[in-house]
Amino acid sequence: MNRTALPGLYVHTPFCKTKCPYCDFYSVTKTARIGEWVGAVLREASRHRDAFPLFDSLYIGGGTPSVMNHDEIEGLLEGLSDIFHFDDTTELTMELNPDDVTKEKLAFYRSLGVNRISLGVQSFNEQEVRFLGRRHTARQAQAAVSLVAQGGFAEFGLDLMYGLPRQSTRTWLQTLRKALSFGPAHLSCYQLTIEGDTPFSRLSRGGNLQLPGEARQGALFLETSNYLTGAGFIHYEISNFARSEKTLSRHNAKYWQHTPYLGLGPAAHSFAGTKRWWNVRSLDGYLENLDKGTAPVGGSEELSAGQMRLERMLFGFRTRWGLETSEISSEASRATLEGLCDSGLIELRDKRIFSTVKGYLFADRLPIMVSA
Amino acid sequence: MKHIRNFSIIAHIDHGKSTLADRLIQYTKLVDDRQFRDQILDNMDIERERGITIKSQTVDLPYVDEKGKEYELNLIDTPGHVDFSYEVSRALASCEGVLLLVDASQGVEAQTLGNLYAALEHNLVVIPVINKIDLPVADVERVKTEIDNELGLDPDTAILCSAKEGRGIEDILRAVVEKIPPPSGDPEKPLTALIFDAHYDSFRGTIVSCRVFDGTVRPGDTIRLMSQGTTYRVEEVGIFRLAREPQKELTAGMVGYIIAGIKTVSDTRIGDTITVDARPAPQPLGGFKDVKPVVFSSIYPIASDDYQSLLDALEKYKLNDASLVYQKDSSAALGQGFRCGYLGLLHLEIVQERLEREFDQSIIMTAPSVQYRFYLDDGKVLDVDNPLYYPDPGTIKSSEEPYIKANILIPERYVGVVMKLCMERRGVNSQMSYPTPGRVEVAFDMPLAEVIFDFYDKLKSITQGYGSFDYEITDYRESNLVKLDILVNGEKVDALSILVHRDNARERAVRVCDRLKDEIPKQQFKIAIQGAIGGKIIARSTISAYRKDVTAKCYGGDITRKRKLLEKQKKGKKRMRIVGNVEIPQSAFLAALKTDDE
Numbered sequence: 001m002n003r004t005a006l007p008g009l010y011v012h013t014p015f016c017k018t019k020c021p022y023c024d025f026y027s028v029t030k031t032a033r034i035g036e037w038v039g040a041v042l043r044e045a046s047r048h049r050d051a052f053p054l055f056d057s058l059y060i061g062g063g064t065p066s067v068m069n070h071d072e073i074e075g076l077l078e079g080l081s082d083i084f085h086f087d088d089t090t091e092l093t094m095e096l097n098p099d100d101v102t103k104e105k106l107a108f109y110r111s112l113g114v115n116r117i118s119l120g121v122q123s124f125n126e127q128e129v130r131f132l133g134r135r136h137t138a139r140q141a142q143a144a145v146s147l148v149a150q151g152g153f154a155e156f157g158l159d160l161m162y163g164l165p166r167q168s169t170r171t172w173l174q175t176l177r178k179a180l181s182f183g184p185a186h187l188s189c190y191q192l193t194i195e196g197d198t199p200f201s202r203l204s205r206g207g208n209l210q211l212p213g214e215a216r217q218g219a220l221f222l223e224t225s226n227y228l229t230g231a232g233f234i235h236y237e238i239s240n241f242a243r244s245e246k247t248l249s250r251h252n253a254k255y256w257q258h259t260p261y262l263g264l265g266p267a268a269h270s271f272a273g274t275k276r277w278w279n280v281r282s283l284d285g286y287l288e289n290l291d292k293g294t295a296p297v298g299g300s301e302e303l304s305a306g307q308m309r310l311e312r313m314l315f316g317f318r319t320r321w322g323l324e325t326s327e328i329s330s331e332a333s334r335a336t337l338e339g340l341c342d343s344g345l346i347e348l349r350d351k352r353i354f355s356t357v358k359g360y361l362f363a364d365r366l367p368i369m370v371s372a
Numbered sequence: 373m374k375h376i377r378n379f380s381i382i383a384h385i386d387h388g389k390s391t392l393a394d395r396l397i398q399y400t401k402l403v404d405d406r407q408f409r410d411q412i413l414d415n416m417d418i419e420r421e422r423g424i425t426i427k428s429q430t431v432d433l434p435y436v437d438e439k440g441k442e443y444e445l446n447l448i449d450t451p452g453h454v455d456f457s458y459e460v461s462r463a464l465a466s467c468e469g470v471l472l473l474v475d476a477s478q479g480v481e482a483q484t485l486g487n488l489y490a491a492l493e494h495n496l497v498v499i500p501v502i503n504k505i506d507l508p509v510a511d512v513e514r515v516k517t518e519i520d521n522e523l524g525l526d527p528d529t530a531i532l533c534s535a536k537e538g539r540g541i542e543d544i545l546r547a548v549v550e551k552i553p554p555p556s557g558d559p560e561k562p563l564t565a566l567i568f569d570a571h572y573d574s575f576r577g578t579i580v581s582c583r584v585f586d587g588t589v590r591p592g593d594t595i596r597l598m599s600q601g602t603t604y605r606v607e608e609v610g611i612f613r614l615a616r617e618p619q620k621e622l623t624a625g626m627v628g629y630i631i632a633g634i635k636t637v638s639d640t641r642i643g644d645t646i647t648v649d650a651r652p653a654p655q656p657l658g659g660f661k662d663v664k665p666v667v668f669s670s671i672y673p674i675a676s677d678d679y680q681s682l683l684d685a686l687e688k689y690k691l692n693d694a695s696l697v698y699q700k701d702s703s704a705a706l707g708q709g710f711r712c713g714y715l716g717l718l719h720l721e722i723v724q725e726r727l728e729r730e731f732d733q734s735i736i737m738t739a740p741s742v743q744y745r746f747y748l749d750d751g752k753v754l755d756v757d758n759p760l761y762y763p764d765p766g767t768i769k770s771s772e773e774p775y776i777k778a779n780i781l782i783p784e785r786y787v788g789v790v791m792k793l794c795m796e797r798r799g800v801n802s803q804m805s806y807p808t809p810g811r812v813e814v815a816f817d818m819p820l821a822e823v824i825f826d827f828y829d830k831l832k833s834i835t836q837g838y839g840s841f842d843y844e845i846t847d848y849r850e851s852n853l854v855k856l857d858i859l860v861n862g863e864k865v866d867a868l869s870i871l872v873h874r875d876n877a878r879e880r881a882v883r884v885c886d887r888l889k890d891e892i893p894k895q896q897f898k899i900a901i902q903g904a905i906g907g908k909i910i911a912r913s914t915i916s917a918y919r920k921d922v923t924a925k926c927y928g929g930d931i932t933r934k935r936k937l938l939e940k941q942k943k944g945k946k947r948m949r950i951v952g953n954v955e956i957p958q959s960a961f962l963a964a965l966k967t968d969d970e
Contacts, residue, residue, distance in 0.1 A: 010928060025929075193924040218920035238923050255928050269928040276932060301932060310942075311935050318926060339953070343896060361920040362896065364934065368941045 003321075006056040006087060007272070008254040011041060011076070012265030013062035014283050021133045021199035022161075022192060026267035026281050027063040033283065038072050040290040041264045042079040044279075047295065049083055051272070052262045056087035057251035059094075061118075066100035070108055077112050091250040093118055098144035099136040106151040116249075117148050117156040118188075124178040125171045128164055133199075145182045155247055157186030162224065163217050164192050165210055172220065173227060180231055185247035189224050190239050191217060218361050225357045236320045238360050256315040258308070266296070274303045313367035317346075322354035333370045340369065373559075373625040377552050378446045378583065380463055382487035383473035388503045392473060392535040392544075393431075393447060397614075399541045400433040400445070430569070430581055430627060432611040435545055443549055444611070446627035448568070448583075456715065457842060458663050462568040462643045464490055465659055466583035466627060469497035469552030471544065472523075474530075476502050476510035480518040485811060486781050486840040488523055497552045500525050501544060506534040522811060555585075557624030562653040563587030563595070565622070565630075565646040570637045572692040576607075578634035579616070581627075582646060585657060588623040594649040595632055598656040599641055603649045604632035638694040663695055665713025666774070666845060667720055667740045667824050668757035670701045671727070672709035672867065674734040674947050674958055679708045685731035686710060689723065696723055701758065705867045705951050706736060711758055714740075717824050734947060736961045739870045742821045745772040745848050759869040762855040765906065772848040773873075774820040779842045784812050786835045793830060797822035798873070819873070820845060856881055856910075858888070858964070859902040863952040868964055878903075881911035884964045891960035894918035899954055 015034060016027040058080065060073075068076070093116040094109060101119070109117075119141075123129050126138045136144070148156045158179050162172045179187060192211060194204045203209035211217070225235050233241040234248065237256065242248035254261050260272040266286040269278040277300035280286055289296035303311070309327060316323025325348065328337060337353065340346045345359035345366070355363055362369075383389040433445040450463040464470070470491045474480055491498050500519050502512055516527035531547055533540030569581035589595065593606045608631040610618040622628045634640060642663070645656035673682045690696055696719075701711035714720040720740060727733045743757040747769045754763055778799070782790055791802065791814065799816035806812060823843065831839040856877050858868035872880055881903025888901045896918055903911035926934060948955040 190925060191923050195924075214919040217923075221920065221923060237926075239925055252927065255926070255931065261928060263928055267929065269931070271928070271931075278929065278932075307935060307939075310938055311931060314926075314931075314934060314938060345896070361923065362918075363923070364921040364938075365941070367938055368945055371942055371945065 003253050003257065004056050004250060005259060006054060007052055007260040007262060008057040008059065008251045009052070009055045009080070009084065010059045010061060010251070010261060010263040010268055011065075011080075012263060012268040012279075013037075013060060013065040013068065014266045014286075015062065015067045016064045017067060018133070018135055019199075021203075022195065024195035024198050025063060028283050031067055033287065034068060034072055036287055037265070037283065038068075038076045038079070040287050040296075041076065042083065043290045044264050044296060045080055045083045048262055052084065052260070054085045054087060055262075056089055057091045057093070057254065058086065059091075059251040060114075061093075061095045064097050064100070065094055066096045066105070073109075074112060091116055093249070093251055095120065096144075096148075097135065098141040101144035101147050103147055103151065106147060106153070110152060115153070115155060116185075117153045118186075119145060119148060119156060119158050121145065121158045121179070122161045123164075124175045128161075128167060128171065128175075131164060132161065142178070145179075145184075149182045149184075155185040157188060157249070158182075158184050159188045159190065161190050161192055163212055163220055165212070167212070169220065169223060173223070176224070176227055180228075185243050186249060187228065187233065187241045188239050189228075189241065191221065221361060222357060225360075229357075234320070235357060235360075238318050238363055253319075256319050256321070258311065258315075267298075274308060276301050276303065310367060310371075313370070314364070316353065317355045317359065317363040317366040320354065322352040325351045325353055328353070328370050336370050340366070373557070373623075374554050375441070375443045376446065376554055376625045376627075377443060377469070377548050378448065378467045378555055378625075378627055379469045379471065379548055379552055380448045380450050380467050381471045381473055382450065382464075382491060383503075384475070384478070384481040384484045384487070387473045387475040387478065387481075387484075388535050389473055392471070392501070392503060392533070393449065395535045395538055395541050396433055396445075396447060396545065397431060399538075399545065400435050430612045432613060432617075432627065433545075435549065437546065437549060445545070445548055446612075448627065456719075458661060459569070459642055460490065461494075461659065462566065464494045464496065465657075466566055466568045467494070467496055468555055469499065469548070471501050471548070472498050472525075473501050473503050474515055474519065476504045476512055476515055476532075477507045479511070479515045480522045481838050481840075485523065486842065488525075498525060499544075499547050499551055500527070500530040501540075502530050502532050503535055505532050505539070506537050521809060555625030557584070557586045559586070559588045559624040561586035561624070562651050563589050563646065563648045564653045564657055565589065566657050567597075567640055567642055567644045567646060569642065570640045570694065572637050576631050578631075578637050578640060580630045580632070580634065580640055580646070581612075582622075582630060583627050584622050584624050586624050586653070587648065588621050589630065589646070589648065590621040595630065595646050596649040596652060597640060598645040598647055598653075599660055599662070600639075600644070602639065604634055606630055606632045636691050636694075638690060640694065642694070663715060665695070665697050665715060666742060666820060667714045667716055668711060668743065669714070669720060669740045670703070670706075670709050670711050670738040670758065670867070671698075671724075672703065672706035672736045672738075674736055674949070676707040678734070682710070682727075682733050682735065685727055685733050686712075689726060689731060693723070695719065701760070703738075703760065703867045705865045706738075706949060713757070717826075717828075734958070736867070736949070736958055737965065738867045738961070739965050740824050741871060742774050742819075742824060744774075744851075744853055744871055747771070756871070759855055759871050760866060762869075762871060765855075771851055771853045773851040773853065775817050775846050775849050776820050776823065776843040777846050778816045778818050778823065780814045780816075780831065781840045782812055782814065782835050783838050784810050786838065787812050787814065789834045790814055790831065790839065793827075793834060794818060797827060798875075817846070818843075819849075819851065821873070854905045856884075857904045858884055859900075859904055860888070860892075860954050860956065861899055861952050862902075863954075865951050865956070867961065874905075877905055878910050885911045885913040887963040888956075888960050889913040889915055891963045892954065892956055895954060897953075 014027045015031050092114050094114045095118045097120050121141045122132050124138045129138045194201045228241045229235055236248050263270045266279050266283050267281040277297050279296045280298035286296045347354045381389045430448045435443040435445050448463050450460045502515050519525050520527040531543045564586045565582040565584045567582050571579045573579050591606050594603050596603045608618050609622045610616050611628040643660040647653040673679050695715050697713040698710045701709050741757050743755050746754040746763050748767050749769050794816045799818040801817045803815040831841055852874040854874045854877050856870050856872050858865050885901045885903050898917045899915040901913045902909050947958045
């Protein structure tokens, strides 16, 4: 159930009890307006009923969706299923924070049709968890994963983070080993990156936060890939590993194939055909718009053929699906391809070009390198 | 003729020349206040930004004195940089007097003195004007003392003014009328008119700016440019208001323009004499020089398929700049381009900036060079201004480089630092004189190659702006020259080669290697940058391999941002040249040229 052509639905939950210092996803810490927000999301959904009649994935992300109480989450999911149609095989993922996980909550989610859990563990090392400003401890994280694993969710995934300042290869591999011990269906391993306007970016600008050097980050990346593929996982996107073809994230895969998706909630992005649009990055603005009956759109773009092609290249080099050789036409670029093959960054098979694991390290520049 | 006055404003940079010119224009009601645009004379972007005048413009100011008598005051603007000193001298030769502008807070500065000498050389009446008296730090008494002591002018004749506030403008105009003599000359004599400037107009061809000394010129006359012997039929003559104003004739003493179907500015020579073909003057006016380029550099389009577009741009540019010369050039690294000759480094920068800004060209320039001379074993003599044509060193019997006589005027306290700078630049035969108390004129024989890069900037910085500098090329002298090559991963980048004195080779090589190291982005492999003479490596730097990209997440909200970044990089890549397998950005070629250390 991995790659399908039906659209995906994303709901951005813009609430967090506390903000993590590395994260630049939009969220607010005042949770008083969750109820209002659910209503607004459903109003927004209604606006798209005709354009998006059928989905086969629903991803409740954030922010922290687990800050919603039972009534709110139930209202949201039932509301959405009243407005839209969902395919029988729909993948329904919900992001959870370890400190919100209880047996009872999990059972409730399952009863609502949630069939996939993504748990924001980040690390099983106490110091690292603290450094990342998480509300849970490593021990709580372990308990939470156990509950999820025992709670009947065959498909659960963990989010982990590496490349932290002063993180040793040893503690990172310990976290990975611990993660594997719970038998997850999916792992997302993110290298810590300094994003836009976050506390970490301010620290970094002030010289008070130093990430490991390029070479070390590169080595950690390769180590991670080695370790997890050695354990039978498929490294299907730069940061994503699945235990089997069946367990890779159907929803996320849509982002990388230009499959249509509808994003609801503030700051959510949508894509259909050659158009991408995104909602205002403000809860107040979002609510106000939907109150007045106007679209909460903050911006949009119509992609030219060249831009579509550039994105296909970007996605192709970042995933194991690669791209068609015919995408690269010019003589000079062909020569570059050969050079990249020789240096082991890409492979050519069946008229397609694939990044190797080593190539993933340069995935964001390969499109430029092969552009004339 | 009694109602005409021809004058210029000369000033140290930033002493307010353009502002004063604007005020004079405003005062004489040539424009109404509503139309008045600041600094009308300096209307090129580059001039505005640098605060200097490159192309001079002339304006004829109508003035009525208190008795109701009408005058025509021709304000002839002058460029303010050593590269254009010949143009300045021709503009001054067209005047009878000058306003010597002195900043009331800065006082007399080196360039003020240089300007005074230039004016005195042409026997001009000098009216000192103390500007910026509105400044709180203005010290008029001190400046008056300096005008007396250092310039030897009568301080009581100095006019106080604030061009910014429009004060003293009337006094200045009155002084121009009263103190500067009207031009003399005989309208009945054969025509002699001095060309001091020329502009290109896409509808009319070349507009020649000239000062008529004797005789009269009218539409229909056939004129002859005396140095070239070329003849043209006059279509229109006139004077410069803010726009051109046609007249029936230009006659002795007048400043104005001639339009005569002259196709390009290059068909004229600044300093040439115009006469009437049917009744020519027995001899031209003095002081004509055919100005030759002294600095050479190649221009290449960043994308090689833009060659034709660059050619078109150069042709268009050349219409208005006779002093630029160019011919085809080609480089293994950069493909087809042009070898260009310039009057000096500022001229080179102006050409570069105008090609980029006004003609929308993306270009790479190679290191500026002077013209070297090589005597070969077989008796041949080779003049080389392009390192590509450096002869086989085994065949060179001796080599020579051009020398200049550099004249530097400075307050006495800077003698030490200036001497040191000149000696570092291989200056010899120093001479010192004291034209006025506290002022020193330092003269050096120096290789031209040592001053074409950043000498003037260095001089200004070590003398805090007080140093003025002038030079003339004197002769060729024996020199130990070598060709310095730059190699990137073992491949010679011919566009980065330079001819250089052997003693300077290593230092230059190290600097270029370091610069390139900073400018060439890391690539997937290690890059070695080397400086070499012949086969011998004399400098080296290494760019380590690029190990990884940001492998950040890429979900719905990240895609647009990532693609935009790629688009930007893709654009940047168009501005790169590939040598061997290394991508070298335009910025690296530019950085390699810079010699100073900032």
